[in-house]
Amino acid sequence: MTAEAPARIHRLAATLANQIAAGEVVERPASILKELLENSLDAGARRITVRLEGGGLDLLQVEDDGVGILPDDLPLALERHATSKLHSVQDLHAIATLGFRGEALPAIASVARLDILSKALGCNQAARLQVAGGVAVINEAAARGPGTTVRITELFFNVPARRKFLRAAPAELARNQKVLRQAALAHFSVAFHLYQGPRGLLQFPAATDAQGRAERVGGVLGEEFLRHAVYFELEDQGLRLSGWLGLPTYNRARGDEQYFFVNQRPVRDPVITHAVRAAYADVLYKERHPLFVLYLNLAPELVDVNVHPAKAEVRFRDARLVHDFLFRSLQRVIAEQRPGTVISTTPLPSQPAPPTPANLPLPLRAPAVEEGQGDYWERLVAPAKTLGPMTAPVADDAMPDQPVLGYALAQIHERFILAQNAAGIVLVDQHAAHERILYEKMKKSIQQNDIQQFIVPEYIHVSPAQMAQFEHAEIMLRKAGLEISVAGPSSLAVHAAPLGMNSESYGQTIARLLAEEGAWARGDEDELLASLACRAAVKVNRKLSLGEMNALLRQLEATPRAGQCNHGRPTVIELSLGDLDRFFLRGR
Template sequence: MPICKLPPHLVNQIAAGEVVERPASVVKELLENSLDAGAGRIRIDVDEGGIRRMRISDDGCGIAAEQLALALDPHATSKIASLSDLEAVATLGFRGEALASIASVARLTLASRTPEAAEGSEVRAENGQLSSRQPRGMPPGTIVDVEDLFFNTPARRKFVRTERTEFGHIDDLVRRLALARPATAFELVHNGRAVRRLVAATDERSRQRRVGDVCGQAFVDQALYLENRHEGLALEGYIARPSFSRSQADLQFFFVNGRLVRDRLIAHAVRQAYQDVLFHGRHPAFVLHLTIDPARVDVNVHPQKTEVRFRDSRQVHGFLFSTLHRALAETRPTADRSAPAAAPAVSGATFRPAQGGLGLGVAESVARYAGLAGASAHAGTQDPEADTPPLGFAVAQIHGVFVLAENAAGLVIVDMHAAHERIVYERLKQSWSEQRVKAQHLLVPERVMVSEREALALEKRVGELNRLGFELELAGPDSVTIRAVPALLAGSDCIQLVRDVLADLVEMGRSERVAELIDDLLSTMACHGSVRANRRLNPDEMNALLRDMERTERSDQCNHGRPTWVQLDMKSLDQLFLRGQ
């Protein structure tokens, strides 16, 4: 066939294949335009899961009448004008292909009015044909009406799922954007019935309510609020306690400058922060917002803009990991979870529970707790309102497995082995850290083949690897000689260990492989070294265990992610026995 230029309408339909996958894709593009226009209120009307109709109304800045037709041209945008703008994109949309692509596969009506205009205007588009501009009475803002999606591309329409499925995708999208922009009110209507009404959230309490509306109140009840700033990076949001882990990654929302992203580097940092507090096969839940200079992140790496690339990925990874790791270290029984507790390891960081209840900071000193531990094992002799520790005082031991204690709130049940396992594990980690990593030289040096990128990573990070206990030398452009490995891992497969570490350095700019393996070994040692089930403890030993839990980081869960203690308050106990009913 001879070379020929494709007609504009066909070009737009091809482009629509990247932008418009299903009705939710259309809603996403239009909602992002509304948010970029500064909308304070957005209404989404959907009929038949969006297949028949989608109508987005906002109160944003609007489009001038003389520019309505231009807005439907491909790659026409008010959001970037030069390459420098593209390198520092601060808006959700910016390429200008969405409206033209949508108009090529649906019947579209675009109506808008700027605040200074006396009336609005509208244009219609169908099969690449644009109607003349008409006046329209409407308040300031923009209305985009999309009907009969894929009416002219039946092959694409065959891939559209059921009404329920397609609306589910739209609802998920609205939930995500509602978390991204809490100051904007959203209303979602399906087949004439209001499904979601989310009022604008302008203060911390209402923002927390927005998180509860989207993620469920159970998430908020079990969430820690965190806030940290460091070297131009700011992280704010909620992470669920490990005990609120999920069977799937369905409550994970991470926003970069207000844009929801799915990023391997971010996922890796979060997974590492939770690695020794989460039950095997479970997933953490979180709603986190990262703010960064737009020039330091590339958002133009995916057609649907769901992936990003950080200019300094290593710094971002370290910032995320250290902030989350420190916040999770404070998951321990304390007197007042409503009070913020600063974390000395992270400059300027604030961590606190999302709501009141048991808390993060132990006010009493170790010496004072030691005195309390020597008191009578039965807390009934104590004034419950005066100087009662967070976990109270031991009253009994059940079958050599559980410790029962009375605190100011009611009854505490402690899994004796799980709690002691965490205490021993944290002590082992601290001891290991203070003694630094010792190297173990191999009797016979090993040689391993590597890629050019891995060899370059080794050259750049050889000092770092030495501090981890490795002694590695480049033996050529594609091979490395292993002379020493960390002493604690001397019995492992050293060749595979070095391969994994170098692969991490290439992929992430850093490797936690050694730390993870050492933590696994220390966890095993802690499990075998902790108090076993069926061992009888006297009252002083039980109280000493409770006091250790209050001082130990991450003691809300054992090394395997299981909870170490539960609280039954007086209201819960009354309900068990139908008291007051």
């Protein structure tokens, strides 16, 4: 066999090179819309109008009132790597604009018919350029006000194989709407309008104040999201995080309502994803997803956006710093958040601060408990025994610093605690609340290595299946503060346990745990502690006295992340006097 002659190296034709680039930049109408919106925003537009036909397959037009393009620069704008946004290598290391690669317009023009009409500020004449498949067909003077209009028709007319991979018009329209919503959330000062044919689909007026910004967020994610979210601003070490964070109890089966912006750029990044999931780990079911709109701002030189042509990925110079800042900030907000509250800008401590009372706009003055309520009572309220005497609610004027959760009135069906506070009434799920209290206590005990050693071990009789489960999970049990040894063929000895466990019987709780192969067996020590807390917490159908209920409320107020149990269910529901008045149609 004879070797074939080597192929000669040659330069690709400009049209072919642009079509190759289009494979990375121009995936569908929504990706075109993203690139055109970025150009308009970089041009300083304050009003952007998008017009579609056929979901963008037949027509995609973007009009803006930005600075425009000079007539002599218009043909250059359609050449690869021609841009007004970068001038030197130093600029590449601190990119402050949304676009910078100089590839979008030539890539789009190579696979569609493109018409650009632009008038630059200070020019007397607008210019128009028409391109079909990468070839200019018209370049002429025209009339227009300051700004630019880009009109895209017949997408992929010259590469029909690419068009076959597009979805139907309604699906492509939905993708375009999502891109516009992202832009609207990132740029509050800009007005956005979206039309499908003559019909207006989305309209976002410019938002110049806090109320306008909240209304825009509500317009994108719904007013229900705003009612179940908290706005916050936190900064530390040159990083600033702000936005709306949804309550863990307000979640979805899919993560499609999560918006994260880095310097106003929507991004996907594993560092960010991991930090968010870790912050919600203790308060959200694993198969559920939180809702949020978050903004991270940092110096441009600390983040590299030149990772992929689509510009949806970033690389942080110090990923660990960013991850830890995001995790600590979000964990703090989740621990303190209440719907409708604002957590204002404050520096974060360099190390995580000790847990602070959650959700407490007023100082606590919790009642003490009565003696003689039995062994269970002694264990449940031990931490609250230094507080002042109280067994029933008092008048608001006699208690100016009334606790946030108020004072217990009654127990409902031996399941819920009914309390009265200054604002109205409070319903507390006694099991979910106690579960959160125990879990946080045990975690703190583990972190501080505050383990109680038993003088006499507590022995557990176990089945062969339970023994096998113990042998499988022995290391995890030790990490969770449980020192257990094998005492015989069918018995275990418990030598130590976390201080916060507060169980009726350590042995009974651990035996129940080993009898089930729950999520903890596939997770980590936090999963195990959550399972222990669930099994050790006060159960439904357990009758509590007023003193017991009040002690539980006081402990809940001093517990971080108290709004949800370890499985993401709410622990507390509050109804204001206004809510109660509306139920009974008072004032009508």
